[in-house]
Amino acid sequence: MDEMTQLDRLRSEVPRPDRTELRAEERRLLSEIAALGAAPSPRRARRPADLRRNLRLSLGTSVLVGAGAATVVALGFVDIGSTPRPEPAVRVAPVAMSAVLQRAADTASARDDLRPRPGQFLAYELQVMSPVKLKEGGKDVRYLDRSLFKVWLPVEGSSLDGGVMSSEHLEPRPFPGEPLPAEARRRQGSAVAPSRLTGHDIRPEYQRTDYAYLSRLPTDSEGMREHLYRGLSRDPLADYKAWGSVGSMITQAYMPSAQRAALFRAAGTIPGVETVDEAEDAAGRDGVAVAMANRLGGVRHEYIFDRVTYLYLGERVVVTDAAKAGAPAGTLLTSTAQLKVEVADSAPEVTVPDVNAPEVTVPDVNAPR
Structure with a gap:
């Protein structure tokens, strides 16, 4: 260092x-x-x-x-489906812990914890918006897909081992500056029946996000910070990847309040954390966000919290550099709203035989861009 x-x-x-x-x-x-x-x-x-x-x-x-701390930067923002409007100021806090994450940590212990048992499932309801690229008339076209996901993940073990998901396509939105493809309109209202999550989980053991593993993580901020930076000592994008790991541990994942508080305090010490005064999740809920910019990818990755209760709402990725990201500055690329988390004794019965089941996964908005 x-x-x-x-x-x-x-x-x-x-x-x-x-x-x-x-x-x-x-x-x-x-x-x-x-x-x-x-x-x-x-x-x-x-x-x-x-x-x-x-x-x-x-x-x-x-x-x-x-x-x-504070350098105030005004950024342009392209609101999907409307005319540009000024984006709220971004306050950069490179040294001191983010006040938003500090308050999220302070209030974490005041909430009732879910206490799932081995053999049970954590059931999530999420609304997600993400870009889709396809061929139409021999040309590449893009649009923003909006979907409602219901996901059941086992309390212990890989999410791909016993996980079940259903989804429904909501009204799509055009990619900024491009017309809405006809295919996007045809998908609106279509649904995927409960299906097994498929694919191969190639993450190392220490990147697991099931409840059984997360509940064994450190309950102090220093120990949690070491966990976030594990395996990143020589990575030039270490801070940004650690920031992405924070999202992996709070979106479509659940941990006890002690670990959750430690995570928020540790996240607040990552260099380059910004506070975005106004942010909206995929469900249209207003909040305040903490963010980090990936200058190599030209995007800013935000985690959104309720401005009163500091309950985690969702996340979004916004373009900061048009040339690097391939979209106008201020474009909202992906957005997620975590609407509900509860404990279930079982997952829904899979109605499609595994051999014919489509490969369905929730878009990973935490992957480095």
Whole structure:
């Protein structure tokens, strides 16, 4: 690890105040300054030492924020199916822990945990939007497929060993700047009956995301951070891949609150984390997002949280560099909304024989781009 990387990660565990906290500090500081010029009264009189101490605390917070963090960047945004509109400011916090992830961690333990047992399934309901490329009239055409997935994954073992999924195609959207292909309209309303998840899980053991494995991970942020960076010591995209692993562990995956809190705190210390003040998941739910840019791929990968409860809502991938990503800057490439997670004693009966079952998998929006 070089000196600049060490400096970048120095004191990364210190939470960074958000705008509301900063405004409160500003008001308090101005109040203290005003008190200096006001005539003392029996009810307001303060000892000089107390006043100096309070001023030092207020100024210290302001200096910490000024030195630790915020560069405000305005980005253009192409809203799918509408005219461009300004995207909310992205606040970059390269050193201090993201306040959004800190609050998500703090509130994780306040929620009731699901407690699945071996042999049971975790049942997920997700809405997903992702680009599809196909041939039409001898030409390559693209559109944005929108689907509703219901997935049943075993509590222990590979998701491809006993996992079941059904899906339904929702109304598609055109790829920005391109007409909607006729094939996309024909798929609308079609459904896939419950089918076995197929394919080969080639991930190493430490990248498993079943509940039994995730529940054995560290419950402290340092241990969880080591887990996120496992196998990435020589990878130039280590930070971005660690960020992708965070998504793999919270989307279509479930872990106890202790591990979930540790994950959010560890994720908040990854260099390059950004806060996006306004974000919308695939179901149209508004929230605040934490994100990381992949400058090689020209995209930004966001995780969206409810701005009141800090409950995880979903994720999206947005283009930041048109030349690298092959789409206009601001284009929403993929989007996911995790609508429901519950425990089920069994998965639905597979109605299509395995030998004829189509190979169906939920698009992996966490794969590096």
